[in-house]
Amino acid sequence: MSDLTPLRDLLDHHVVGHDEVKTALLLALITREHIYVEGPPGTAKTRLAEVAARGSDLDFFFYQLHRDTRLAELVGDIVLERRKVRTDGAAPGTAGEAERIHQRIEPGGLLTAEIAVLDDISRAPGEALNVLLRILNERRFGAEPIPLMAAIATGNPMDDEYYNEPLDPANLDRFALQLRVSGLIQSGVDEAKTLIDRFASGSVVEQPDPEPVTDRVTLDALHKRMYAVEVGAAVRAALLDVLRTLVLEFECNETNSLLTDRTFLVKAIKILRGAALLAGRDAVDLQDLAALSWMTTFRVPPEAHEALPRIIGRVNRQVHAV
Amino acid sequence: MTQPAPDRRTTELAAAFVDLRTALGRVLIGQDDAATGLTLALLAEQHAYLEGPPGCGKSELAAALAALSGARTHTLVFHRDIRESDLLGDVLLSRHRHRGHERLRRELIPGPLLQAEVALLEDLPRSPGEALGPLLRILAERHALGQPLPLESAVATGPLEQVEAPIDPLEPGQLDRFAVQLRMTGLLTGELFDEAAVLLEREAAREPSQAASRPVADSAHARAVAGAAPRSAVMSTGTRNAAQRAAASLRVETRTIDAYHRLLDRLRQRSADESASGDRLMSDRSFSSAALRLVRAHAFLRGAPAAAPRDLHAIRYMVAHRLPDEVQEDFDHILEELLGDPPNVTMTETGAQMPGAQSQGDDSDGAAAASPASDSWIDDQADLPAPPTLFGKPPPPAQVDPLLRALVGRIERGRIDPDTDPGGQPRGYRPLRDLDEVIDADVIEALLFTEGRLPGAPRTFERKRRSAGGAVAVLRDISASMAGRLTVWSSQVVLGILRVAARRRMRVGYVEFHHRALPHEVGGRLLHRSYSRLAEQAGQAKAVGQTNYEAPLRTALEGLRGGSGRNRHIVLLTDGLPIIGDTTVRRERQLARRLGVALHTVFLGNGDCPPVLDDISLETAGLRFYGRPTAGGGLRLEER
Numbered sequence: 001m002s003d004l005t006p007l008r009d010l011l012d013h014h015v016v017g018h019d020e021v022k023t024a025l026l027l028a029l030i031t032r033e034h035i036y037v038e039g040p041p042g043t044a045k046t047r048l049a050e051v052a053a054r055g056s057d058l059d060f061f062f063y064q065l066h067r068d069t070r071l072a073e074l075v076g077d078i079v080l081e082r083r084k085v086r087t088d089g090a091a092p093g094t095a096g097e098a099e100r101i102h103q104r105i106e107p108g109g110l111l112t113a114e115i116a117v118l119d120d121i122s123r124a125p126g127e128a129l130n131v132l133l134r135i136l137n138e139r140r141f142g143a144e145p146i147p148l149m150a151a152i153a154t155g156n157p158m159d160d161e162y163y164n165e166p167l168d169p170a171n172l173d174r175f176a177l178q179l180r181v182s183g184l185i186q187s188g189v190d191e192a193k194t195l196i197d198r199f200a201s202g203s204v205v206e207q208p209d210p211e212p213v214t215d216r217v218t219l220d221a222l223h224k225r226m227y228a229v230e231v232g233a234a235v236r237a238a239l240l241d242v243l244r245t246l247v248l249e250f251e252c253n254e255t256n257s258l259l260t261d262r263t264f265l266v267k268a269i270k271i272l273r274g275a276a277l278l279a280g281r282d283a284v285d286l287q288d289l290a291a292l293s294w295m296t297t298f299r300v301p302p303e304a305h306e307a308l309p310r311i312i313g314r315v316n317r318q319v320h321a322v
Numbered sequence: 323m324t325q326p327a328p329d330r331r332t333t334e335l336a337a338a339f340v341d342l343r344t345a346l347g348r349v350l351i352g353q354d355d356a357a358t359g360l361t362l363a364l365l366a367e368q369h370a371y372l373e374g375p376p377g378c379g380k381s382e383l384a385a386a387l388a389a390l391s392g393a394r395t396h397t398l399v400f401h402r403d404i405r406e407s408d409l410l411g412d413v414l415l416s417r418h419r420h421r422g423h424e425r426l427r428r429e430l431i432p433g434p435l436l437q438a439e440v441a442l443l444e445d446l447p448r449s450p451g452e453a454l455g456p457l458l459r460i461l462a463e464r465h466a467l468g469q470p471l472p473l474e475s476a477v478a479t480g481p482l483e484q485v486e487a488p489i490d491p492l493e494p495g496q497l498d499r500f501a502v503q504l505r506m507t508g509l510l511t512g513e514l515f516d517e518a519a520v521l522l523e524r525e526a527a528r529e530p531s532q533a534a535s536r537p538v539a540d541s542a543h544a545r546a547v548a549g550a551a552p553r554s555a556v557m558s559t560g561t562r563n564a565a566q567r568a569a570a571s572l573r574v575e576t577r578t579i580d581a582y583h584r585l586l587d588r589l590r591q592r593s594a595d596e597s598a599s600g601d602r603l604m605s606d607r608s609f610s611s612a613a614l615r616l617v618r619a620h621a622f623l624r625g626a627p628a629a630a631p632r633d634l635h636a637i638r639y640m641v642a643h644r645l646p647d648e649v650q651e652d653f654d655h656i657l658e659e660l661l662g663d664p665p666n667v668t669m670t671e672t673g674a675q676m677p678g679a680q681s682q683g684d685d686s687d688g689a690a691a692a693s694p695a696s697d698s699w700i701d702d703q704a705d706l707p708a709p710p711t712l713f714g715k716p717p718p719p720a721q722v723d724p725l726l727r728a729l730v731g732r733i734e735r736g737r738i739d740p741d742t743d744p745g746g747q748p749r750g751y752r753p754l755r756d757l758d759e760v761i762d763a764d765v766i767e768a769l770l771f772t773e774g775r776l777p778g779a780p781r782t783f784e785r786k787r788r789s790a791g792g793a794v795a796v797l798r799d800i801s802a803s804m805a806g807r808l809t810v811w812s813s814q815v816v817l818g819i820l821r822v823a824a825r826r827r828m829r830v831g832y833v834e835f836h837h838r839a840l841p842h843e844v845g846g847r848l849l850h851r852s853y854s855r856l857a858e859q860a861g862q863a864k865a866v867g868q869t870n871y872e873a874p875l876r877t878a879l880e881g882l883r884g885g886s887g888r889n890r891h892i893v894l895l896t897d898g899l900p901i902i903g904d905t906t907v908r909r910e911r912q913l914a915r916r917l918g919v920a921l922h923t924v925f926l927g928n929g930d931c932p933p934v935l936d937d938i939s940l941e942t943a944g945l946r947f948y949g950r951p952t953a954g955g956g957l958r959l960e961e962r
């Protein structure tokens with residue numbers, strides 16, 4: 001196991017169940033990719049995001065998005081700079097003073113944070129989100145690079161009853177990792193019992209804010225080590241086979257999917273490396289391909305996403321046969 | 323005829339741009355076409371619009387053009403809340419005492435965008451029309467605030483025109499400001515798996531960025547960072563400008579002009595034949611001066627002393643939004659055919675008189691195989707894959723525009739203006755009513771207001787948003803008589819309606835029917851916004867069974883019943899008389915009237931339109947259309 005064990009323990013301490021989301025959150029921190037977690041209300045989405053963020057001792061920005069979210073609320077204050085300028089008085093009667101007024105943004109919020117939790121992004125209108133997500137994607141604002149490592153976003157399912165506009169699929173693409181959660185009680189898993197027992201015992205009346213258990217130095221070192229993880233030709237060939245299957249057999253294309261080069265040819269390599277590192281290996285193994293299903297959730301049609309483990313299994317068998 | 327050999331200086335200038343093209347081609351894997359288009363745009367000093375799916379490297383390529391060309395550049399990311407000052411510059415506010423009273427004057431100081439030689443406009447369509455208008459005019463005129471701009475090329479990027487995107491596509495008139503229009507495809511979705519493998523290999527060899535503690539941009543340009551050398555300019559501004567001047571003054575051969583006239587004739591003709599894709603534009607502005615500048619640039623890049631007919635290949639970089647998709651895909655073919663069949667000019671030139679360009683044929687048949695690697699890209703254009711169309715397959719020739727236009731008119735008529743909404747787009751100004759709104763107020767006026775020097779309230783944005791209300795259900799007859807061409811045509815009509823609905827964020831329902839109604843529900847609902855899923859289904863319909871109007875109308879009306887709002891429509895597509903069920907659909911007509919749903923009917927085929935369709939539409943204030951096959955095998959929709 002990697003150096004992130006304390007953070008994983010912290011997540012386990014604060015939230016019952018949701019194993020995949022926890023692993024994906026750690027993966028986001030190692031790979032410095034953004035993550036989107038979607039689920040119905042009351043499924044510990046925000047809590048998970050907050051614990052992961054606060055447990056890492058990073059500059060933290062929490063923002064609850066809403067219908068009227070404006071750029072300034074996310075990136076800092078709009079500042080007016082006024083400078084006296086001399087006028088030459090060329091035109092008749094123009095002897096006087098003049099002022100040059102320059103508008104700029106005093107960086108704050110997202111622009112100065114190392115980790116950001118963006119709650120309920122599906123509530124903000126698409127137009128407002130676009131700027132935000134663009135900043136996330138480019139990790140710069142104007143010409144300035146920003147220190148952001150990862151953004152953790154949460155959202156409600158895109159059904160009519162939740163009263164939000166569906167997210168622009170292109171916006172969702174900014175989140176390399178995408179997961180769907182469902183409530184433990186609703187889905188009737190074993191952990192539901194643990195959850196109820198925990199609250200029944202009265203030991204967790206009020207959960208304090210988690211203390212940091214890891215820090216920037218550890219995360220930087222892990223990120224660096226990630227690039228040392230080897231991605232061999234066999235893994236690359238297998239990855240390409242999976243992608244080829246999605247395109248040719250499941251007919252994923254530009255209208256029904258977001259099978260973008262940026263995500264699946266550039267970021268996928270990082271995610272695979274991160275997954276290997278998290279499992280304590282220094283080379284990507286074929287089994288790490290399973291992490292791809294955290295990338296396809298909202299990018300390919302549901303039937304293709306559901307078939308992914310099967311596709312990966314088939315590709316793995318073919319590789320082993322060779 | 324002999325051409326004067328280009329002098330050495332000209333050859334050097336051309337070589338600088340060939341280097342630029344080569345370097346640009348290395349930035350992204352498998353996007354040579356876009357690299358060539360951008361090079362031509364800069365050489366011809368034309369603006370370019372680059373569209374493509376997310377993550378295919380549009381922004382990276384545009385930024386690389388600026389960096390490699392050594393041009394002074396400024397990048398502007400467009401968004402909903404972009405302000406005049408971001409686009410144009412700072413405000414100079416001067417106060418003059420004049421006979422005892424103070425006069426305030428407000429002027430603009432050109433900002434970085436107006437001082438750029440290559441301006442990068444990212445995500446251009448994300449900005450509301452109000453902000454875009456003045457900027458696009460300035461770009462076109464290259465003149466602002468009384469001064470000429472140093473601008474050579476503006477490169478804008480935008481998303482692929484997609485049905486589900488919540489933004490309005492740019493209007494053809496706005497797009498026309500960009501002479502060069504390029505459409506990029508992703509490697510995966512374009513099925514370029516070999517190129518994808520190369521990219522994966524590059525990524526696997528990628529080192530952590532220089533400063534480990536500072537995250538780097540991780541967009542597609544990681545590809546560039548991994549493989550290529552750091553991007554420093556391949557030419558000086560002096561060279562760049564000299565090349566631009568030289569290219570602009572290149573002679574255009576008479577036979578080229580003849581060929582150009584013939585090319586335009588053919589493009590016009592083909593576009594008229596296949597106007598299914600609607601709003602396309604061949605403007606004088608673009609097809610006179612801009613086109614010829616690009617043709618010259620193409621010749622200049624080849625090292626040719628004058629623009630030959632083959633340089634008309636440059637026109638293909640202009641057509642993404644100007645010609646119907648079918649004609650675009652065929653462009654290379656149309657041009658080749660035309661060049662291979664010159665009316666009365668004999669081709670006597672050879673490459674021998676071009677010392678600078680190595681030995682390379684100057685004839686239209688082009689000795690592609692023998693051309694040197696450095697500029698082979700200019701000869702093998704004909705082999706490049708055709709750009710994708712909106713729904714994967716090129717649409718068959720059904721002329722559905724009249725129906726869609728009328729339908730859009732009806733949809734719009736049923737609606738009030740966009741609703742005022744604090745989260746909407748700025749669509750005008752109004753006085754400030756509430757101090758909370760000051761964040762949205764005109765900054766300068768707000769400033770004067772707080773200093774007590776503005777007589778009234780500062781103006782603030784009036785934000786509006788198109789209400790996402792409204793619904794349209796399409797009922798499509800798939801009975802046996804609809805087999806063959808009628809199936810293809812009605813698919814076309816359904817796709818067109820879906821597109822209209824998607825643009826207006828209306829909910830859609832789709833019911834196929836024969837003797838029974840077969841609703842395509844998503845999540846148990848008839849009405850939803852899964853446009854592309856329906857589009858896929860509409861393409862797969864098979865014709866079986868007999869016609870029943872009652873069942874589908876009942877299904878659709880039940881689906882619409884729950885909703886509210888006035889803007890609700892049903893479009894019934896059929897080719898025949900109902901045989902099964904209540905053929906007069908009396909109860910359904912009543913229900914539709916009560917719910918205020920407009921029933922539009924479209925009758926396809928050569929037979930007589932059943933009178934019941936007229937009754938249905940007349941009673942519910944719906945449109946009545948007739949789709950008749952044309953001699954050419956197409957379909958023309960007209961109002962009944």
